[in-house]
Amino acid sequence: xxxxxxxxxxxxxxxxxxxxxxxxxxxxxxxxxxxxxxxxxxxxxxxxxxxxxxxxxxxxxxxxxxxxxxxxxxxxxxxxxxxxxxxxxxxxxxxxxxxxxxxxxxxxxxxxxxxxxxxxxxxxxxxxxxxxxxxxxxxxxxxxxxxxxxxxxxxxxxxxxxxxxxxxxxxxxxxxxxxxxxxxxxxxxxxxxxxxxxxxxxxxxxxxxxxxxxxxxxxxxxxxxxxxxxxxxxxxxxxxxxxxxxxxxxxxxxxxxxxxxxxxxxxxxxxxxxxxxxxxxxxxxxxxxxxxxxxxxxxxxxx
Amino acid sequence: xxxxxxxxxxxxxxxxxxxxxxxxxxxxxxxxxxxxxxxxxxxxxxxxxxxxxxxxxxxxxxxxxxxxxxxxxxxxxxxxxxxxxxxxxxxxxxxxxxxxxxxxxxxxxxxxxxxxxxxxxxxxxxxxxxxxxxxxxxxxxxxxxxxxxxxxxxxxxxxxxxxxxxxxxxxxxxxxxxxxxxxxxxxxxxxxxxxxxxxxxxxxxxxxxxxxxxxxxxxxxxxxxxxxxxxxxxxxxxxxxxxxxxxxxxxxxxxxxxxxxxxxxxxxxxxxxxxxxxxxxxxxxxxxxxxxxxxxxxxxxxxxxxxxxxxxxxxxxxxxxxxxxxxxxxxxxxxxxxxxxxxxxxxxxxxxxxxxxxxxxxxxxxxxxxxxxxxxxxxx
Ligand SMILES: Nc1ncnc2c1ncn2[C@@H]1O[C@H](COP(=O)(O)OP(=O)(O)OP(=O)(O)O)[C@@H](O)[C@H]1O
Ligand SMILES: [Mg+2]
Numbered sequence: 001x002x003x004x005x006x007x008x009x010x011x012x013x014x015x016x017x018x019x020x021x022x023x024x025x026x027x028x029x030x031x032x033x034x035x036x037x038x039x040x041x042x043x044x045x046x047x048x049x050x051x052x053x054x055x056x057x058x059x060x061x062x063x064x065x066x067x068x069x070x071x072x073x074x075x076x077x078x079x080x081x082x083x084x085x086x087x088x089x090x091x092x093x094x095x096x097x098x099x100x101x102x103x104x105x106x107x108x109x110x111x112x113x114x115x116x117x118x119x120x121x122x123x124x125x126x127x128x129x130x131x132x133x134x135x136x137x138x139x140x141x142x143x144x145x146x147x148x149x150x151x152x153x154x155x156x157x158x159x160x161x162x163x164x165x166x167x168x169x170x171x172x173x174x175x176x177x178x179x180x181x182x183x184x185x186x187x188x189x190x191x192x193x194x195x196x197x198x199x200x201x202x203x204x205x206x207x208x209x210x211x212x213x214x215x216x217x218x219x220x221x222x223x224x225x226x227x228x229x230x231x232x233x234x235x236x237x238x239x240x241x242x243x244x245x246x247x248x249x250x251x252x253x254x255x256x257x258x259x260x261x262x263x264x265x266x267x268x269x270x271x272x273x274x275x276x277x278x279x280x281x282x283x284x285x286x287x288x289x290x291x292x293x294x295x296x297x298x299x300x301x302x303x
Numbered sequence: 304x305x306x307x308x309x310x311x312x313x314x315x316x317x318x319x320x321x322x323x324x325x326x327x328x329x330x331x332x333x334x335x336x337x338x339x340x341x342x343x344x345x346x347x348x349x350x351x352x353x354x355x356x357x358x359x360x361x362x363x364x365x366x367x368x369x370x371x372x373x374x375x376x377x378x379x380x381x382x383x384x385x386x387x388x389x390x391x392x393x394x395x396x397x398x399x400x401x402x403x404x405x406x407x408x409x410x411x412x413x414x415x416x417x418x419x420x421x422x423x424x425x426x427x428x429x430x431x432x433x434x435x436x437x438x439x440x441x442x443x444x445x446x447x448x449x450x451x452x453x454x455x456x457x458x459x460x461x462x463x464x465x466x467x468x469x470x471x472x473x474x475x476x477x478x479x480x481x482x483x484x485x486x487x488x489x490x491x492x493x494x495x496x497x498x499x500x501x502x503x504x505x506x507x508x509x510x511x512x513x514x515x516x517x518x519x520x521x522x523x524x525x526x527x528x529x530x531x532x533x534x535x536x537x538x539x540x541x542x543x544x545x546x547x548x549x550x551x552x553x554x555x556x557x558x559x560x561x562x563x564x565x566x567x568x569x570x571x572x573x574x575x576x577x578x579x580x581x582x583x584x585x586x587x588x589x590x591x592x593x594x595x596x597x598x599x600x601x602x603x604x605x606x607x608x609x610x611x612x613x614x615x616x617x618x619x620x621x622x623x624x625x626x627x628x629x630x631x632x633x634x635x636x637x638x639x640x641x642x643x644x645x646x647x648x649x650x651x652x653x654x655x656x657x658x659x660x661x662x663x664x665x666x667x668x669x670x671x672x673x674x675x676x677x678x679x680x681x682x683x
Contacts, residue, residue: 202374203407205394207421207472217420221411 029281036274037067047271071275081259081276085283088256091170091245092238095177096185099234100227102178103185107226110186111193122190125183137176137247144172144248168250176244181237185230192226193219236284256280314524315539316349323386325350325508326371326476331380333366333532340366342532343380348510353502355519356512358529359555364512365404367529368478371510372401385475395424400474404481404512406465408453414440414464415449421472439467442501458485462494470505477502479511483518495521516556520544528552544603550681553601560607560648561681562600566592574680575619576600580646582622587676602678607650607671609638609663614672621672624648626665638663640671 038047049063075081110121128136143149144167151163166172196219204214242257249255256276263273316322324347333341341363348354356364369375370382373394382389389397400421409417418439422432440446443463453461462485469477482498483491499522502509513519519526520540527537528551536548547553550561564578574591576584576598584600592598608614614621627647628639637651650671663669 197405197407199403199405199407200409202372202394203401203403203409204420205374206372206399206401207468208395208424210393210395213424218409222409 032274032277035270036071036272036278037069038271038274039066039068039070040269040271045270046268071271072279074272075275075279080254081256084254084256084259085279087254088239089283091173091253091255092177092235092241095174095181095238096231096235098174099178099181099185100231103182103230104189104227106182107186107189107193110190111196118194125186125190129183133180134243137180137243140172140176140179140248141167144175167248168253170249170253172248173245173253173255176248177234177238177241180244181234184233188229188233189223189226192223196222232288239284240280314351316352317347317525322349324348324383325352325385326510327383328367328371329381329383331367331370331377331382333363333370333375334378339532341370341377344532344534345380346527346534346537348508350508351502351506353499353509353522353524354511355523355526356510356529357516357519357526357555358514360514362529363532364514364529365480366532368401368480368510368512371476372399372478373397398475399478400469400472400476401478402465402469402480402482404484406453406461406485408461408464408468410453413450413452414445414456417453417464418468418471420468425472435471439471442470443467459490459494462486466498470501470507473505474507476508476510479509481512481514483513483515491518492521498522520556528555530555546679547601547681549683550599550601553679553681558604558649558651559601560604562602562646564598564600566594566596566598569594573675574598576680580622580642580644583619584678585619585675586678586680588680592680592682596682599681599683600678601681602673604637604649604651605635605653606677607648607673609640609650609652609669609671611663611667611669614670616672617670620675620677621670622648623668623670626663626667626669629663629665640669642671 035047038049040046041048043050049066051063052059055062106125110118110125113121141148145151146163146165146167148167150166151160154160155163166175200218200222201211201214204218205211209217240257240260241255242261245253245255245258246261249258260273260276260280263269263276326346326348328344328346328348331341331344332339344363344367356367358364366375370377371384371389373389373392376390384397384399409420412420415436418436419432422435427435436449437446440449443466445460445463445467448456448460448464453464456464462482466479466482469479479498483494486494495518498509498511511519511522520543523540525537525539526543528535528543530551536543536552538546538548543552543556547556547559553559553561562576562578562580562584564576564580564584566574567577567583568575569588569591572587572589573585574588576586578584578600586600609626622642624640624642626638627641630637630639633654635651635653637649640648640650642648648671
């Protein structure tokens, strides 16, 4: 009995992550795809066809026949969407790069700090999460606006004599994304640096590397897994970011998250917004799959 | 006793007052906060010497080595290498390479690239690097593993990569921190001899840290026994073993029986000590302590004879007891003999023949005895 129980338990444990994936990713994803293949309608829900169990299997087939890829064709025809995708990728890419530039030294400093104060530093990195994300983004408006804190400080110091226009530009978006996502970059890099054997850099120096060369030849390559993880954790959500471009960006800033929000809420065009979301997912997932494939191949070659 | 050093090899620059040390450690102290890890230590190491630092865990061996490599700076004192002070010279500019206690192989590089690492730093031409790497791989017998990553190697193979990497640059001095610590006994013994051959072949100076005394005895030209950040004795392995200069060294290296007592007479190159155990020992001694002084007598187990008959020298250098324990080790047998006053003495004898008629057994009354030059006087 006990044996049977534990076998059942083992099976359950395996089932949990799959069930999670099924209910919270795959099913919603298929619903999104299904909506993206439908037509807009002034109805509730606002698309056609709608499945009805009462119509039986024949009705189901009829419904399937009504599916079309018109929405996807529409996306390629209107330059707005292509531009929005491109500009989202660009903004996310630049912000990810800027985040990396700031996060790496922070993580490095944390990993070099005495082990007694590391937990405190870690706490400080996570601390901003304790206040609302929205409030923190609003705070940036107060900082960046023409008569905001930053401009007042710079004017008082005499660094500038005209207020800088930062708010409602792409720079404000970069600042907002870098600020909001910094911990997601710091933590994985920190964890890859922290577990690194200190004697490796000593060995590199022993073999003739200056400390800087030792960093580039040993420390940095070994921290790459953390860098890659951090970049993905920042880049992926940044591409679809809505709140930051909406609050900090200008009216001409084009980001796919904003476009999607407009389609969904302003135009009430669920099928097109579903198509936008599906393409966004493909844009993000396909390169990652290629990347992982290349990595596992490189790993296999090392053997 | 001095002559014992030359039994091993005719290499003895330390005995020649004209020879110039290659590494001179002068009154070096290293403190970590209040803790003194290396305490006013001085040492001379000569070119082409195989020098071992031996001592218990935490006595400062690695710290001394790390100061030679440049990873730690002495708090006071100075280190001179080949006539040049090393003060302020960073690790990457020292003609010294180190093999790390943990090997410290670069996990993202193949064996080949690990070995080539230092050569690339020096800007050696590509063709020369390839040739040197191949030579190193042959030397450590890893030619077949050139393209593997460290995590695909066994512990022994990794250790050999670490060795090859530290040797590739032909450093003037190779520092080895417990190089064989991770190996099993058999591989360790094999590698000890490989290391010795290598050192001879390349004509390098080796400084090896170990806390395995057998390893130090096997490999080194000279051994420095360290305790609490100080050097207690520096001498050749036979000298260290046969003529320890202190109770600590006698006790630390090998097995020893120590009898405490008072000097009862001295002169004519011998000294007599009345031991607390009740018998008197007469020992050859060139610099005997004063009569009446406290002294110890140290004698190794294999220099003690065990027999049923009263030895001719009795009552000098002989005592009666009973066999308390017998340990048969194959090549030899160790007896624990309990003397009249309860002191247990260790004696060992070689099993030169396969079967002994009427061997000594438990609880038998026996005599132990030894020659006048079998042991040494300890003054401390
Ligand atoms: N960076 C450091 N900070 C503080 N104390 C240290 C530091 N490095 C070493 N010590 C202390 O100095 C002493 C000597 O250390 P060391 O590493 O030289 O010992 P060791 O002889 O190599 O020992 P083992 O045989 O265990 O390797 C130890 O008590 C150690 O705790
Ligand atoms: Mg050590």
